[in-house]
Amino acid sequence: MKQLGLPVLLNAKMRLHNFIGDKNAQILTFIDTLFANSNSSAVMVSGDKSSGKTHLLQGCTFAAMDKQLNAVYIDIKEECPEGLIAQLSEVDWVCIDNIEDASDTQQQELFDLYNQIKHTQTKLIVSAQNLPSELDLLKDLKTRLSLAVNFTLENLSDEQKTTILQNKMADKNIHIDDKIYAYLFKHYSRDLSELLSAIEQLDEASLQKKTGITVPLIKQVL
Structure with missing residues (x-):
């Protein structure tokens, strides 16, 4: 199945x-x-930036599609057709990311969807950086989300972030010395999304210069 x-x-x-x-x-x-x-x-699902909310929601979407179920992943930060959210009560899995950025209209649609799925088999998974009680959302929606099953993702350690970065490089058959990751954490950023972007830039620069990813290259590129 494809994402709808x-x-x-x-x-x-x-x-x-x-x-x-x-x-x-x-x-x-x-x-x-x-x-x-x-x-x-x-x-x-709540959690800090780069805690893995998008990974989890997209993972749910893929898992549903692998089981031949209808699934939708929506990132509220991206353009979304007006009225779409309220029309998803017949979809098996609905995963909506970054709901703290939802407009009042989208919040009302999400509230309506929450009520509609009581009569269906829909699994609704939503994410935000904070718990429902801490979000600036419509009161009725906050109440509904507070009644949902709530999970807070853990903040990843440097070792776990390194594993993610290593896996990304392994997909490209590239090995980077551990001291490079340590240098990035200390001198560049500990934010996973920024680190993933940096690794992409460094990979591209190393290909252009036909050299490995080194500390001098990091200083030059980043």
């Missing part, structure tokens, strides 16, 4: 099997139970 008619491109590397974090195992176990359950369910 949306312009957002899914990242094929964001799968549930490579979603890391020891404390995050609990939510993966819960997601497994959702696939075995015919009832509707609403799940609220």
